[in-house]
Amino acid sequence: MRRFLRDNSLGLVFGLLFLAALVGQAFAGHADFNQQQLTEGLQPVSFGRYVTSASFAVDVTENWQSEYLQFFLYIFLTVWLLQRGSPESKELDKAGRESDQDQLVGAHATDTSPAWARVGGLRQALFSHSLGLVMGAIFLLSWLSQSITGVAAYNEQQLGNLQDPVSWGQYLRQPDFWNRTLQNWQSELLAVTSMVVLSIYLRQRGSSQSKPVGAAHTATGVEG
Known part of the structure; x- marks a missing residue:
């Protein structure tokens, strides 16, 4: 587990930061929305109703x-x-x-290259883009x-x-x-x-x- 966390730490940390920011936006947006509702003489809405x-x-x-x-x-x-x-x-x-040599595709692919980098045709074209x-x-x-x-x-x-x-x-x-x-x-x-x-x-x-x-x-x- 420790190795998994180290090897994937960049993606995991940014994913957690994204979720934290999204939750923060939901709470802040809910408060702001209800302030506008009260200003316009309308009833505030629940958190669940706001996030949907x-x-x-x-x-x-x-x-x-x-x-x-x-x-x-x-x-x-x-x-x-x-x-x-x-x-x-x-x-x-x-x-x-x-070149194909620079990009390690086709005949220049290595043993660790993805399978679609080794083949030609449509699959390689799609994978290339x-x-x-x-x-x-x-x-x-x-x-x-x-x-x-x-x-x-x-x-x-x-x-x-x-x-x-x-x-x-x-x-x-x-x-x-x-x-x-x-x-x-x-x-x-x-x-x-x-x-x-x-x-x-x-x-x-x-x-x-x-x-x-x-x-x-x-x-x-x-x-x-």
Whole structure:
């Protein structure tokens, strides 16, 4: 068990932090929602009703879709785009899909290579792009979930204000939907830009996301 915890500590810790943050968001969101209810002269709702409501679901999914958009774009764009001096970039002479030898596929696969890296055809093609495809699929599903829960939450407000509800297609053209979407996109893209550029000049000793402390600022694709 101790070895399992050590070998999987990064994923386990981030998973626990995610659950803690999600629970914290649920309690804070419930309190904020009930404050708004009381301000509008309405009855507060139970915690269970809140965490199963469209209001809570849209707040969660709008963050998920922006995170997975960030990963999807980063995975695909770093195939071709480079940043001199950043450990987040490939080395400057390795732009593109790289050779089969570099990627250890087909005849260049090793004994420890995944089975689909050894075979050719569709299976190898799918496996070669599986990370980006899955991230992109999760982004699209999260964005779809945001739009569905968002229209439900929006229509609750519409009915509370004695206004007509809107259809899903109409909601996709509403400022509410794009305000929720773009405010998350811009923050994620700023975070990626900051990481790519700041890691050129700044260091974190021992981190795989940083260059070695003594590496030159121009060293590219080097992690320490």
